[in-house]
Amino acid sequence: MISEVIILQNGRVIDPMNQTDGIVDIWLEDGRIVAPRAVAPAGTCRYDLTGKWVMPGLIDIHVHLREPGQEYKETIATGTMAAAAGGFTAVACMPNTRPVNDSAAVTRLILDMAANCTARVYPVGALSRDSRGEQLAEYGEMKAAGAVALTDDGMPVTDSQLMRRAMEYATSHWLPVISHAEELSLSRNGCMNEGPVSTRLGLRGIPTAAESIMVYREIALAELTGARVHIAHVSCEASLALIRLAKKRGVKVTAETAPHYFALTDEAVDGYNTHAKMNPPLRSEVDRMAIREALADGTLDAIATDHAPHSVLEKEVEFNYAANGIVGLETSLPLGLSLVHDGLITAGRMVELMSCAPARILGVPGGRLAAGDPADITVVDPDRRFVFSAAECRSKGRNTPFDGRQFRGKAVLTIMNGRVTFTDL
Amino acid sequence: MEQLSVQDIQHVIAAARSFREISARSIKKVPTLRGKTIVNLFFEPSTRTRTSFEIAAKRMSADTFNIAASTSSATKGETLIDTARNIEAMNPDIIIIRHSCSGAPQLLARHIGSSIINAGDGAHEHPSQGLLDIMTILDHKKDLAGLKIAIIGDIAHSRVAVSDILGFTKLGATVCVAGPATFIPAAVENLGARVCRTVDEAIDDADVVMALRIQKERQNDPLIPSLREYSIHYGINRRRLTHAKPDVLVMHPGPINRGVELSPDVADGPSSVILEQVKNGVAVRMALLYLVMGGEKGGEAQGDI
Numbered sequence: 001m002i003s004e005v006i007i008l009q010n011g012r013v014i015d016p017m018n019q020t021d022g023i024v025d026i027w028l029e030d031g032r033i034v035a036p037r038a039v040a041p042a043g044t045c046r047y048d049l050t051g052k053w054v055m056p057g058l059i060d061i062h063v064h065l066r067e068p069g070q071e072y073k074e075t076i077a078t079g080t081m082a083a084a085a086g087g088f089t090a091v092a093c094m095p096n097t098r099p100v101n102d103s104a105a106v107t108r109l110i111l112d113m114a115a116n117c118t119a120r121v122y123p124v125g126a127l128s129r130d131s132r133g134e135q136l137a138e139y140g141e142m143k144a145a146g147a148v149a150l151t152d153d154g155m156p157v158t159d160s161q162l163m164r165r166a167m168e169y170a171t172s173h174w175l176p177v178i179s180h181a182e183e184l185s186l187s188r189n190g191c192m193n194e195g196p197v198s199t200r201l202g203l204r205g206i207p208t209a210a211e212s213i214m215v216y217r218e219i220a221l222a223e224l225t226g227a228r229v230h231i232a233h234v235s236c237e238a239s240l241a242l243i244r245l246a247k248k249r250g251v252k253v254t255a256e257t258a259p260h261y262f263a264l265t266d267e268a269v270d271g272y273n274t275h276a277k278m279n280p281p282l283r284s285e286v287d288r289m290a291i292r293e294a295l296a297d298g299t300l301d302a303i304a305t306d307h308a309p310h311s312v313l314e315k316e317v318e319f320n321y322a323a324n325g326i327v328g329l330e331t332s333l334p335l336g337l338s339l340v341h342d343g344l345i346t347a348g349r350m351v352e353l354m355s356c357a358p359a360r361i362l363g364v365p366g367g368r369l370a371a372g373d374p375a376d377i378t379v380v381d382p383d384r385r386f387v388f389s390a391a392e393c394r395s396k397g398r399n400t401p402f403d404g405r406q407f408r409g410k411a412v413l414t415i416m417n418g419r420v421t422f423t424d425l
Numbered sequence: 426m427e428q429l430s431v432q433d434i435q436h437v438i439a440a441a442r443s444f445r446e447i448s449a450r451s452i453k454k455v456p457t458l459r460g461k462t463i464v465n466l467f468f469e470p471s472t473r474t475r476t477s478f479e480i481a482a483k484r485m486s487a488d489t490f491n492i493a494a495s496t497s498s499a500t501k502g503e504t505l506i507d508t509a510r511n512i513e514a515m516n517p518d519i520i521i522i523r524h525s526c527s528g529a530p531q532l533l534a535r536h537i538g539s540s541i542i543n544a545g546d547g548a549h550e551h552p553s554q555g556l557l558d559i560m561t562i563l564d565h566k567k568d569l570a571g572l573k574i575a576i577i578g579d580i581a582h583s584r585v586a587v588s589d590i591l592g593f594t595k596l597g598a599t600v601c602v603a604g605p606a607t608f609i610p611a612a613v614e615n616l617g618a619r620v621c622r623t624v625d626e627a628i629d630d631a632d633v634v635m636a637l638r639i640q641k642e643r644q645n646d647p648l649i650p651s652l653r654e655y656s657i658h659y660g661i662n663r664r665r666l667t668h669a670k671p672d673v674l675v676m677h678p679g680p681i682n683r684g685v686e687l688s689p690d691v692a693d694g695p696s697s698v699i700l701e702q703v704k705n706g707v708a709v710r711m712a713l714l715y716l717v718m719g720g721e722k723g724g725e726a727q728g729d730i
């Protein structure tokens with residue numbers, strides 16, 4: 001096979017890990033980034049990326065791909081197509097499939113199905129068997145099969161002793177534990193943030209304490225066990241205050257938020273909009289502002305979508321009965337770019353939040369553009385204006401509160417392992 | 426109630442007053458809605474509200490059908506929208522819906538074309554109850570503006586509370602709510618109510634005292650230790666009522682837990698207008714049916730009331 005050289009020319013390369021931010025050409029060959037040579041070989045493919053931003057491929061560490069088991073909502077193929085279209089070169093998929101990914105066999109099945117897809121897929125293994133919160137799953141076996149982290153996302157761990165043992169055991173296999181922090185006894189039967197909007201709509205509220213109580217438990221257990229703990233989808237100021245303090249003390253805790261928590265508030269539920277129903281719920285404006293601040297000051301390490309495709313069967317029902325979650329892969333980058341356009345963060349910081357830190361948290365390759373690194377690259381047109389249409393999603397899920405929203409900036413070229421997985425130049 | 430303007434409210438009450446007169450006749454029937462089909466779609470048992478709507482419809486010569494639907498529609502695989510579309514295929518003129526989920530009437534209105542009347546959704550609203558409460562107060566006080574209205578009890582789980590607070594404050598009343606903190610919802614002040622720390626503070630100098638039905642616990646959520654303690658600290662009795670205005674009206678949306686929310690002597694006493702509320706309920710519902718069906722001001726009253 002003759003290897004093809006690709007040269008990305010004239011783009012603004014934003015590579016915070018290498019302290020690079022400037023117009024540089026990037027050469028790709030054999031699925032890797034290579035050092036530029038004096039002369040390009042015949043048949044070289046060149047992209048003129050004047051005015052575009054070239055960054056390490058975006059990595060989304062919190063995605064529900066639904067396969068195996070709920071292929072009517074999403075498959076690994078459709079989910080990774082949505083990822084590529086959204087500028088992602090890799091995703092980590094949560095274990096709440098059917099069956100639950102609590103064994104090497106399921107982990108391998110997912111990786112087999114992902115082999116020819118348009119994004120790297122990193123399976124996250126279940127923390128407990130069948131995510132029932134009773135017995136530990138086989139971390140060693142899952143890690144050997146390719147699992148990169150552990151969580152019972154969606155099935156919050158109520159038993160603190162189990163969480164302690166999970167963290168301890170995870171350190172023996174050098175795996176991070178991802179916590180969906182939710183005190184179920186406080187959130188039970190709730191379906192949106194507790195506050196003026198829930199009172200007006202007559203919907204049972206979920207207080208922010210339901211999240212922050214468990215965030216504190218995870219921090220305390222991380223301190224006790226020395227484990228690496230990652231807090232998923234942080235939604236409120238109270239959790240951020242705890243994480244900020246823990247980081248100051250040197251606890252090995254990292255945290256992500258999802259774009260909807262910095263873009264929307266619980267006002268979006270008005271009219272009983274089930275596309276604004278997720279868990280944790282959209283919070284108040286005070287919380288939203290706190291999330292934005294924490295993205296800028298480093299309290300939050302990453303932006304992850306919590307991409308949760310559902311069909312109309314789960315969403316065109318009474319608000320109480322509607323499933324939690326929204327799709328996010330195709331809107332995450334435009335929403336992240338909105339923070340840059342707003343002047344809240346630099347483009348470099350956005351790359352840290354959406355590529356460097358995700359790679360570091362999961363201990364996977366990517367997040368930088370050095371010679372020898374995998375050719376996973378996202379090219380962004382920061383100023384392309386477009387109207388997002390749910391109907392045109394690559395994902396099977398149409399459950400998004402951003403249908404019809406005007407965005408500025410999007411991915412225009414996505415390259416994974418040296419292969420173009422999406423183009424809209 | 427949230428969508429109704431002051432004018433809308435006054436309009437419904439005026440119509441209800443004219444319909445009330447029909448209920449006093451020996452032949453309690455007018456042909457206004459002859460040939461119209463009205464479906465009572467109740468996902469939650471409520472004999473009182475259903476009967477009230479049914480009597481209202483029958484007094485106007487409409488044909489009524491009661492459908493007691495199962496709330497656990499998910500278990501039988503049929504969604505609310507399916508159920509409603511099936512009913513709509515039979516061409517009813519109005520669907521009256523009661524549902525344990527807040528927002529169910531709005532969901533229905535988005536998917537079907539029939540006119541829909543909300544007969545109570547979750548802990549959200551119970552507009553016809555709010556309107557009949559306003560009508561009852563107006564029968565005794567010329568105006569709601571300037572009145573102090575105390576609402577005592579389970580505000581958090583009551584759709585009546587939301588509709589009453591919104592309706593009363595729209596018409597200029599001051600609404601004070603009181604009850605144990607487990608019954609006071611987050612940020613209820615945003616609806617326009619003042620939260621009082623004690624029942625006595627809420628009742629003090631009140632023109633109207635509305636007691637709401639309470640339950641000891643809901644969905645495994647402990648709210649109060651006992652009905653006994655509730656009645657001692659929050660029940661409306663004659664002693665507490667002495668702090669209200671002498672011509673105070675005592676109201677309750679029913680059904681009453683006698684001796685809990687209201688002591689029997691208060692419930693049956695001279696200040697009580699509870700049976701008038703029931704009577705006005707039929708009149709208000711007649712007015713709603715009439716206006717939704719395109720009565721003189723049909724256009725505006727049509728749709729999701």
Ligand SMILES: [Zn+2]
Pocket residue numbers: 153154180232233279
């Ligand atoms: Zn989660």
